[in-house]
Amino acid sequence: MASLLYTDDLTCCICLNFFDDPVSLPLCGHSFCRKCVTNCLSTSSQCPQCNETVPTDEKYLRSPSDILKSLEEKAAKMKIEHEEMQECLCPEHEEKLKFFCETDQQLACVICRDAEKHEGHKFKPIKKAAVSLRRVLEKGVEKLFTDVLAIERQAHAQREEITTTKEKSSHLNTQINAQFEKMYQFMFKRKEEIKKELIEKEREAVEKMSANLNAMETALSESRATEAKARSCLEMTDPEKFLQSWTEGTSTTMPESLFNSRAIKFQVNSSSISLGPYESHLQFFVWKELLEVVNPLPDDGLLWGPLWGKKR
Template structure:
């Protein structure tokens, strides 16, 4: 007997699927409970005929007949040939059991699939053999992943250690920076206290002199007012005899010159003499100069390595001196190369070199240096020409062997000129200076200061 399908009649107009918990509106149209409930919450009309649905009509009851028919139709569709849910081990195209594995497309196949045009030229394996092969690959992959996990864990552990070291180094540097700044703060506080005490002492001395003068002026003022009162009182007497008798009686012991001379005219005002000298206008500069004495330069001698026999090192080991000599015009310009006696193997170093207004020099460490020639600044690493504002007269050099960095500064303003990062900087090296000299007098020889 032929079977009929009622799929279309049992399809919800909203979700277009077989009814799930079907309900019927007063107008006669059926919908899934969930679908129509959501629809009526925004628009109280039937989705099909647009008939208004009153509030009392929204208490929807499930239709048992529609529910039973919907469940039977859904079950019929699930059992329909070609549906993957009927038997997951059957080929959806040929309804044959999946016994092969297509290695080319990495999918299960039946015998008919193997012989079809779609899989022509493909390589097939029995499912058991293919499963064993894939299992071996997955097991090898798991081992590789385990090795990768182990390696990554090692790297992560190393990274954590580096983070710990960085935090530890940061804390150490924080303490070091605080200590060094505290030394400067202590020095500045000490000098501030001394200068303030000096100012207070000078203020007290100046005010003491001014107070003495003010007291003398007030005493003189009091006497002058008393004299003014006496004279005014005598002047009120109109009788000549009484007038003269009264005046001469009161001042019989005083001469006329002394009597009529105002008191205190010879007292001079003591002006403001408070003076702190250069601390008034150049306090910061003088304090900076005094602070330089706190930073004691380290004594460092230079060793000479040059073919020129006319260059010597000063007694303090800080300056290069050209000896007076006579040589021909064709050798009037020569070059001297000088190295420090200290060999840098580890740690950090800083030194400054006074290059003055020379038109040629090289400073740095052996194979890594900054050179100046014909108004051009060039690095030795990549022969890169640098753009520098102004003409530094004093070059500061900072070497960090661990970081393999060499930095150059304008020592007057401590402005960074350039930083070189080279692997060779970790090897033992020495400070390097090369400069040009002629037969004329050298009034500003190169000078080195180590800190």
């Protein structure tokens, strides 16, 4: 790599890189990258290296000899090769990497191979290890490609199943709403019918009991009036006035009959209101009626849960 010592002579003093499209100044002969020196001469009329006055017009810039151009190309190539070689050196021992540790799956130099941390490890020369690894990777890539296709098919099938499940769920949701709406309508209708029946029974019972109460109140009023008249007459000591007061406005009914008990003629009517079987087992009998209006659905294997008890 001794030739790298001469790379300074092939380096542009402006950008400090190897010449790129090198040109020379007419008087002093110093060489620069065309772009670098053009930019400098746009603001100054002196050579960037020796301060020699030079024309600012680009037409005075001369192309270097073919030898310089060839050397510039070779130097650039050598620099790239040198950098690549530097990259292949062991970062710990600065020795060339010649082996591949299969145990640790890393490149190693001679010193690394003999070091204690790699004791008992399996090593291969880099080229041989690369061939082996290439074969493994080629087979692995084929297997992965096949596996990727299989997973893609599975993922596609899974997406379709998700879509199908959502569609079935939407269909069942509509179906559930329709079925419950039908049950709601039936239940509401039966509720109104049973309530109407209850109201009618209440009307009949109250009407009968009200008639009995009216008769009781009439008898009570008549008895109180007779009692009051009798008490008033009993306060009179004059026989003529006593008889005259009692018979005035009184019917020809014998007095004894007016004091006969009238309470024994009446009986308190108890409530006769009843809904029959609906009174004690309303839910059971309405449920039985509900069964008659429920139409079983085709068995699609999807209706289950607390509402249905088990999978149908």
